[in-house]
Amino acid sequence: MADAVRLTMTPEDFFVWQRDQDELYELVDGHPVPRHRMMTGASMQHDRATVNIIVSLGMQLRGKSCRPTTANISIRTSIRGLRRPDVMVECAPLVPDTYEAREPKLVVEVASPSTTTIDQTRKVEEYKRHPTLAYILLVETLKPQALLYRRIGDDWEIETFEGLDAVIDMAAIGATLAMADIYDGAVFPPRRDLASEG
Template sequence: MATAALTRYTPEEYLALERNAEFKSEYLDGRIVAMTGASIAHVTITGNVHGELRTRLRGTPCRPFMGDMRVQIGGGRRYTYPDVVVVCGEPRFMDGALDTLTNPALIVEVLSPTTEAYDRGEKFQHYRSIESLREYVLIAQDRVLVERFVRGGDFWTLSTIESLDAALELTSVDCSIPLREIYYDVELPAAPAVQ
């Protein structure tokens, strides 16, 4: 049985296509991967986190961006669109188009059933190569669960938050967000009854 050859693209070809595309795609070592639509919970959580960060970071050197800010990883081997990304200090872009950030301090991803394994595994592995990145946050959309990874030298430390009464402490941008605000207007499944 014959197999179809995979089309490989250079980073330059990807960027030329992406900057004129109607829909977003990520670039993974020569492959262009279309991004799918998001659930209402995903979109709500992303908006909540961005809104809270925008309010809390006003007047500081840090600036949040939502889903349309592309991030370059590994000198152009990968380009992704994090759900929320924060840069502190002067943003650095890969070129004059000002649409591809190279120095994020914080990246937040809202987990989806189709991307959760990738966000936790290979994507995080590549994000860790970004020298400026200090914190990586994963937020579940189907239950109250926030996982925060903080860089300490060559190591990353994980902390987990599973209560709406707790807050997400973000050391990379020196602020905290109550989980009630992160999950505001999100319909979560009812907790199972204790027997």
């Protein structure tokens, strides 16, 4: 692993190297980086939201040209960059032996305390460069809140969704995500009442 990290890899080299690894990596500036470098794995809350999103999108997109994928599938973000979103919607015909999406329309990152900053800054900017992406969705796990980046021509507009009654409409993939579905079975920490603490 140490030798591989020192080498600069192309995505093609990376996919060959990744097959012999015991965990998932991303390719950042030509160097393999463990996907959960700062995590011991995903929490149950993170996992539940991720599975809920896949189930909801999978049911809505069944029989259509777009399908959800897991973090096993990569998105190319630069000549020497590959990321693995928690969920992606791929709209290209299936190629059984490929490891990356060819026409992704949606990427979803479900927040973890150790990855929130990079998800909301560097990764968002990397994702925006992908020519086929229509949406970038960032989902919180400590509260029912999501941030949607929507491509409008050459620009991106941002919309915040809060509360379990909100519904995220993504017409470009022919699907919606109800916040109640994303957070089905989730448990949120009690909100601190700052007024009573004063």
